[in-house]
Amino acid sequence: MVDVIPKHIKDVWDRWNIRGAVILSLTLQAILICFSPLRKRTPRRLLIMLVWSSYLLADWSANFAVGLISKNQGKELKPDDPPQDKKLMALWAPFLLLHLGGPDTITAFALEDNALWLRHVFGLVFQAIAGVYVVLMSLPNSLWVIILLVFISGTIKYLERTTALYSASLDKFRDSMIEAPDPGPNYAKLMEEYKAKKEARLPTKIILIDEPDKENRPKKLEHPSLALKRKEKLTHLAIAQYAYKFFNTFKGLVVNLIFSFRERDESLEIFENLVDPEEALRIIEIELGFLYDALFTKIAVLHTIFGTVSRVVASGTLVAAFIIFHKKDNKRREFHRADVKVTYTLFAVGLVLDFISILLFLFSDWTCATHSSLKDDPEEPLSLKDRIFDKLLGLRKLRWTEQVCKHKCTTEGKKPCITERNDKSYQKKKKEGDGKCSIEQKHHVLTTTFFLRRWCGSINVFNFIAFATKAEVVRIHDARGDFRRISWVIISFPFIKLNWIIQKVVGWIVDVINDVHKWISQRVNAFSRSRPWARRTIHPIYFEFISRIPHFIKSVWDVLSEFFDISDTLDMVHKTLFVHGEPLTKELWEFIFNELRNKSKYGDSPENAKRISLARGEWTLRENLPADAEREKLVRYVTKVDYDQSLLMWHIATELCYQQHEEETIPKGDDEKKEHYSNREFSKIISDYMMYLLILQPSLMSEVAGIGKIRFRDTLAEADKFFERRHIEDKRSVKIATENIRNVNCETEPMSVKGDRSKSVLFDASRLAKDLTEMEKTHKKDKWEILSKVWVELLCYAACHCDATSHVEQLSRGAELINFVWLLMAHFGLTDQFQINKGDARAKLIIGK
Template identity: 85%
Template sequence: MVQVIPTHIKDAWDKWNIRGAVILSLSLQAILICFSPLRKRTPRRLLIMLVWTSYLLADWSANFAVGLISKNQGKELKPDDPPQDKKLMALWAPFLLLHLGGPDTITAFALEDNALWLRHVFGLVFQAIAGVYVVLQSLPNSLWVIILLVFISGTIKYLERTTALYSASLDKFRDSMIQAPDPGPNYAKLMEEYKAKKEARLPTKIILIDEPDKEHRPKKLEHPSLALKKTKLLTHLEIVQYAYKFFNTFKGLVVNLIFSFRERDESLEIFENLADSEEALRIIEVELGFLYDALFTKIAVLHTFIGTVSRIVASGTLVAAFILFDKRPKKDIHFQHSDVVVTYTLFAVGIALDFISILLFLFSDWTYAALRSLKENPEEVLSSRRDKFFNWLLGLRELRWTKQVCKHECTDEGKKPCIKEGDGKCSIEQEHEVLTTPFFLRRWCGSINVFNFIAYATNAEVVRIHDARGDFRRISWMIISFPFEKLNFIIQKVFGYILDLINDVHRWISHRVNALSRNHPWARLTIYPIYFEFISRIPYFIISVWDILSEFFDISDTLDIVHKTLFVHGEPMTKELWDFMFEELRNKSKYGDSPENARRISLARGEWTLRENLPEDAEREKLVRYVTKVDYDQSLLMWHIATELCYQQHEEETIPEDTDKKHEHYSYREFSKIISDYMMYLLILQPSLMSEVAGIGKIRFRDTLAEADKFFQRRHIEDKKSVKIATENILNVNSKTDPMSVKGDRSKSVLFDASRLSKDLTEMERTHGKDKWEILSKVWVELLCYAACHCDATAHVEQLSRGGELINFVWLLMAHFGLTDQFQINKGDARAKLIIGK
């Protein structure tokens, strides 16, 4: 009989399969507890892939190991079988139950995992049965007390995970926030009294006293500490306390619950009176952290009374089991040295991971919020040593801003504050504060991914406006990216050479076969049909098979996405950009005093800004139609290309001469560029966040890209890889006539519609004297807000597990300012009185 697997490999597997599976399960637990918290700080695919594979393999490896142990315990060892310590392996089974409980830092990889809580209940039952079976097969066993203690610890950990999944499943999450049924005032009793009075012929009438509306009720907040002053800076502890308060209020956004005007006014009062916009950013990032913890980890469950007690019991029983195992009578029990080492490893690593979990538990934001509530007196700050200690610890994770100077190309040569460069060009310097919080102290990634259409179409090098990377990261990226760029270049050249060679060989053979067929009839009947009907079609057959396979397995789409990611880079969040967006939303919140107005503002995607900042005339309506007469995805792509066309051009006569206004002009220009490229990144590479508003954005992108490629080839600029040259050529095309009236509407390209828009913006600037960059930046904020409030709430939450995005912050900021349609309870119960006349 032929042995497929060599004997020495089979023997090694039989000897080490159980031990290897147990160590693998332990290693996966260590990876999860150490790396899973990092996924909310970075969107790096390598880290996400590591956590994903570890999460999937963790349960499989533990189940597999339990199966091997139970199989081993149920059979009699033969003389040629490897030695097995059944009594010691019976101790490993509850350890695997402990591993199935999972680390505190991750219970669900995705929201869908929470819906599988019932599967984990059945898993607990069957794993417990398997563990009991293993122990019974090992009896009599002097380690039964130790086994029992570890079994208790593992069962508690598994119950914690199941409870966390249960409470985070969307249905249960919604049920936990729904209040008791409210029947309203007792209508039947009131009408019975009214009827009795009428029958007694008393002059009775009903007067309704409505609950005061927002316009008539006094601005009285529920908690005295909410009465903030604009001059008062919040402490780090107060930031966490407010975040926890608003988390408990607005977590209903995830399951599309509606809120009352009281909750809206309370949040609005706080955010309107914050000392600066940075405090809003800090509150929201902590609030989003609470939301992530509640839906993806055990932390929310552990910070209850029962959860805290269960954790103390679970950790205590594990430590007690280790002490008893270490102090067991050595002379009475003889185990293999390798199995003893594995057991000690299980205890040591298990206790170490438990200690890490306890540290994460104690120093999480939940602990500070649970132990210290908001002060009754807002002036009473850090009154105790404990408060000061908590505030100091939280201060370690505050936002870090680094001042960075960036240069903008300018045409005002010789005019202050412009600076003459060595190459003869003139530039203006601006100082910005970029977010540079250290990686392990972040609460989110802190950067804005951007993607530029014209840079992608021209294969131009991506230029960063700000670069917060250190020298090590910058050099490392250059070293890593250089081989990929060269490899891509070599592959393109090799494939091009192969295709040219195949075409040349085909032409030569075709010529020879045709000549041979004309001179020899036998060749016409044999060689000619064989070659032209079979051999020459092989390349086309291979291409057809490749097209079918790539379509079936989405290979082409995957390669396309990989190619696009090469043109994505992260711009660090700047304090000035956040200030600008915060002030825009705060100003709009003043108009959202009713659900109707708030809904109208949240539905605006540029027309609000255009109509508020431009006089009512034909020029204004010409710009408004670019947002009101087109779909959102079409408007997004059109305004993005128009922004880039304007960004690459410099009109000297439109740049303000005043220094402050010049800095303001370039700030608006920078804001427009960043948000524009960010929205294109969301539309093309984050379809889950834009699914509600994307429409046929993918088709529009492809058609526009095809038209751009065709245009660049005709102008012979496809190899110049210059965004500036490309934009100049696009703007040089006469686009006064509507492209649709010339080309028809089959193609969804918006390339020259964007060109018309950029020219209309420039004309508006010259006609009305309004800075087009101020208009553009505010339009882009509206477009971002429209996407944020129309994105599905679960997509926002899912993104928190991949580093978070700026759109998640805008979504929650809009809710805090009441700019959403989920504030629908505008009036409370009416109070009715029976009035009896004389």
């Protein structure tokens, strides 16, 4: 009988399977502890795939290795095996229990993993039983003290992981925030007293004294420094302390708890009095980091008394076990040399990973925030400990780099140019008098070092017109270094070209097949007319069988593609090639912050706050434009259509306006001109960002997306048809495409001509762009100011209507701007979860006249 697997391969497997499985488990632990913290700093799929695969394989490899060791303990020794190898392998079993406890930097890859905490309890029990079985089978064993110490360390690590999963499961997370039951004032007792007084014919009445409303509430809050109108920026430590305070308050957003006016007013007063909007950004990024740590890592558990004690015991027992093993005499003679090296490797790597965990624990935001307290007096000097924490947190502060924006501007020759810092070709044109730029706009882009940042710090954007025309993506800002920039060109350019070539080749093959089929059909028909035998044989064979082969192949491909979701995957990959990251600018954040801060002044009641959060453009239009037909014409583009339809229309209209010349509407003053170009840039970035969310982040837009995917495809199909008819499909120019779209006469509403079967909004968007231009001429209002504010409202609408768990899930993939806007709206009280406005009323019985 022939062996499927050769004998020498079986022998190698029998000798090295346990060692290989143990080393694999150790390697996966090292990958997880080193790379899992990075996933909240970048959305790169390669890193996420590495962490995901390591997370899934880590438990499997440890369980597999324990199974091999258990099997080996009951196996008879071969003559050439060292006599005590089983005793040393018995020490590896508790090491695998230590690995099953997992690193501190990741306990759950997704929120759903937290719900499996009970499974981990059973896993702990059965792994402990397996470990005890292995040790008992190896007795008598001179290593039993070392085994016991490692077993204690592994059990504690596994308990830490199970506790972290338990506390982070949404049900338990909610229960941990629910306060004691509040029955309210004793209504029955009061009414009994009232009835008794009435029966005694005493003049009695009930007076209700409400809790003070917002206007009459005391201004002094829990921390006096919070309400102080400061003139200096917050320290790094104070920012972390506020973030921790608000984390404990607003983590209830994750499980849809409701909040009271006291929490709203405290948060609102702090954020209204911030000196710099950058402070709000830093508070929120640390707050989101706390939320990520509480739901995906052990850190929240370790910063409790139980967690601190358990970590000291676990680390201490592991160090003690290593010292005892290292001092053991004759171990290299008693045990196989390879097994001794594996054991040393387990100890060495285990201690290094444990040391890394301790460093991450000591220098985390949690340590700085939980081991210090807010000062009542902001002028009070910091203690030595607080100064150390402040310096430590200062290493991770936001870093900004000033950049000249790349924007379309007006030249003397009425030609568009691109201004760019140190652009030699531009400087040459400027000296020659051809290419003089009307303004040089500078913004501060976020360039925090990768290993010091708390989130990705960029905004992914996707443009419909650029995708439809297959045009090259142009960045407004570029915070990448030369290496990343060149790497992106090298990686993306072949894919874009290959995709274009494949489309052309497939199109050419289809055309050739159609031409050949047409030529053969004519010949077969002509030949069959004069020959009856051919009409009975050749004609049916060709038309009923041969000519249907391409259609059959296409049908089979369509079925396979739909079953395996191939077409959607290829389509998603294709769209991803047209996505690029714009670094967050300080000016864009300040603009969003100031817009929400201004709106918070109107959200003094739950009803008003809800009305503001539900606005998706109409608030801005009605606040900034006089009541007339022009305003109502624009308002209907947001109130009379679905959100996804409105989003796609305003996106295309924004791009049509962005690409056109604006010589007549550019303000004259330099300050007004800078504001004009800033609003234009903000509109462009947020517009492209919202399109990215709608098309490529369906989980974040699931509650508002509607039939956005259908509208996108129908609009893309109409654009392709239009570009083909205008012979511009191969020019790959956004500017040419937008000019052709704008030149179409759209006086008649598209639906009245085409009907409503197609969901395309291409020419509805063209009508909107023309209405915006007409509004600008009529009211002398900068349309970019209106557009930028409308886009902030559309972004806020999506942020507060996104499911809270989707927001939290996104934190493990680099976080998005929409997550920051969601939490910023909560801080300003612009959410429908602030529903307790008056609290309990206090009733008094008044006896007498």
